[in-house]
Amino acid sequence: MDLNVHLPTLMLLSIAVNLLVGGLLWAVYHLRRRQACFRLWALACATFVLGSLLAGARTLVDLPLLTVLAAHLLLGASPLLVLAGIHSLMGVSATGTRRSSRFLTVAGVVYVAGLLICFHSDAILARLLTALFSALLFALAIGRLLTIRRKPRLPFRILQTLFAVHGLLLMTQVLVIVGDRAGLVSVDLEAVLTLILANHLLLASATAMALPLLAFTEAERSLRFLAERDELTQLHNRRSFLQLGAAALDRAKRARQSITVLMIDLDYFKRINDRWGHDVGDQALQMVARIMVEELRDEDVVGRIGGEEFAAVLNTNDRHEVEAITARLRRKLEERGQIVNGLPLHLSASIGGVATQPTREDFSDLMRAADQAMYEAKRKGRNRVELHSLVT
Numbered sequence: 220m221d222l223n224v225h226l227p228t229l230m231l232l233s234i235a236v237n238l239l240v241g242g243l244l245w246a247v248y249h250l251r252r253r254q255a256c257f258r259l260w261a262l263a264c265a266t267f268v269l270g271s272l273l274a275g276a277r278t279l280v281d282l283p284l285l286t287v288l289a290a291h292l293l294l295g296a297s298p299l300l301v302l303a304g305i306h307s308l309m310g311v312s313a314t315g316t317r318r319s320s321r322f323l324t325v326a327g328v329v330y331v332a333g334l335l336i337c338f339h340s341d342a343i344l345a346r347l348l349t350a351l352f353s354a355l356l357f358a359l360a361i362g363r364l365l366t367i368r369r370k371p372r373l374p375f376r377i378l379q380t381l382f383a384v385h386g387l388l389l390m391t392q393v394l395v396i397v398g399d400r401a402g403l404v405s406v407d408l409e410a411v412l413t414l415i416l417a418n419h420l421l422l423a424s425a426t427a428m429a430l431p432l433l434a435f436t437e438a439e440r441s442l443r444f445l446a447e448r449d450e451l452t453q454l455h456n457r458r459s460f461l462q463l464g465a466a467a468l469d470r471a472k473r474a475r476q477s478i479t480v481l482m483i484d485l486d487y488f489k490r491i492n493d494r495w496g497h498d499v500g501d502q503a504l505q506m507v508a509r510i511m512v513e514e515l516r517d518e519d520v521v522g523r524i525g526g527e528e529f530a531a532v533l534n535t536n537d538r539h540e541v542e543a544i545t546a547r548l549r550r551k552l553e554e555r556g557q558i559v560n561g562l563p564l565h566l567s568a569s570i571g572g573v574a575t576q577p578t579r580e581d582f583s584d585l586m587r588a589a590d591q592a593m594y595e596a597k598r599k600g601r602n603r604v605e606l607h608s609l610v611t
């Protein structure tokens with residue numbers, strides 16, 4: 220089998236890809252509210268390029284301090300920066316949890332100490348150490364990506380696959396070097412290492428290209444969040460709530476199940492604003508949103524559909540269940556709304572609800588009916604719940 224590849228061409232290609240992608244990530248960092256992960260990934264591309272250039276200069280100059288030690292340190296730093304970028308994306312510190320940060324520090328110290336001892340006399344051993352350290356970082360990165368629960372999953376899966384293949388390739392390199400040193404395998408070590416290096420370059424380039432994919436889906440995710448969420452409470456805004464509510468109704472109709480729509484309107488909220496000011500009113504609205512999120516289930520849709528008007532879609536029409544939920548909501552609002560940030564706001568809410576059978580009505584009918592029920596609760600004295608059934 221001919222294992223020859225034209226390494227200089229591949230190296231130049233890989234350097235060009237990493238330069239381009241690194242530049243793109245750097246631009247994304249400046250355009251996207253300076254999100255640190257993009258800077259870290261751009262630096263990962265840069266260290267990879269610099270490390271590759273120095274390693275490539277090994278045949279031209281006899282300066283192991285640069286072409287072996289510095290090259291390996293830069294190549295080892297590249298996956299470390301990718302991992303730090305993933306941590307930053309997740310909103311945890313660059314080194315991860317305290318345990319993983321301690322583990323990384325120990326591994327890093329052992330790696331650097333090993334390099335310092337062997338870089339002058341044994342370039343292959345330096346290669347083994349970098350492969351081992353990088354494989355460890357890829358394993359940690361896969362573990363980290365598995366814990367990220369964001370959607371869409373595709374960019375995360377692509378990165379996990381690349382890291383897994385890359386990690387396995389680097390471990391193969393470790394095994395080949397160890398096997399050769401122990402006399403267990405008889406292969407043309409230089410040729411095998413060249414082939415592994417070629418694949419390593421391809422995988423590093425593929426990883427660099429996958430990172431902008433993550434950047435774009437992240438950008439889309441945050442834009443969607445801005446478009447769908449109410450800025451003050453982070454609940455779904457009116458438009459998003461109506462869309463999700465209509466989708467929930469369609470699903471319920473198909474499954475011949477039922478839903479309940481709740482309308483929750485704070486009582487005499489104008490007085491709170493007039494007496495305590497708009498900022499206090501805002502804090503009260505945020506507290507109401509928190510209570511709704513805490514008291515309703517994850518699969519329920521919760522939104523702020525007007526100034527002091529909230530709404531929810533529950534996946535049930537069981538009257539006892541809905542009564543229990545709304546009574547609890549009303550009680551919590553009343554209890555926690557008594558004193559807000561030390562001020563006696565005495566918040567309360569009028570709640571109207573309407574349950575539906577799986578029939579032909581559309582979501583706006585349900586909203587109208589829930590609104591009427593809520594106004595009835597207002598008429599009957601406020602701080603109470605009115606539940607209706609939609610008979611069609």
Ligand SMILES: Nc1nc2c(ncn2[C@@H]2O[C@H](COP(=O)(O)OP(=O)(O)OP(=O)(O)O)[C@@H](O)[C@H]2O)c(=O)[nH]1
Pocket residue numbers: 451484485486487488489490492496497498499500501504525526527597601
């Ligand atoms: N602080 C704050 N107040 C808001 C916001 N949006 C609407 N409001 C206020 O909510 C109040 C709603 O007043 P009304 O519609 O008269 O209703 P109400 O005083 O709650 O009386 P009832 O609904 O009849 O019990 C107004 O004073 C609005 O200015 C907001 O984002 N922040």
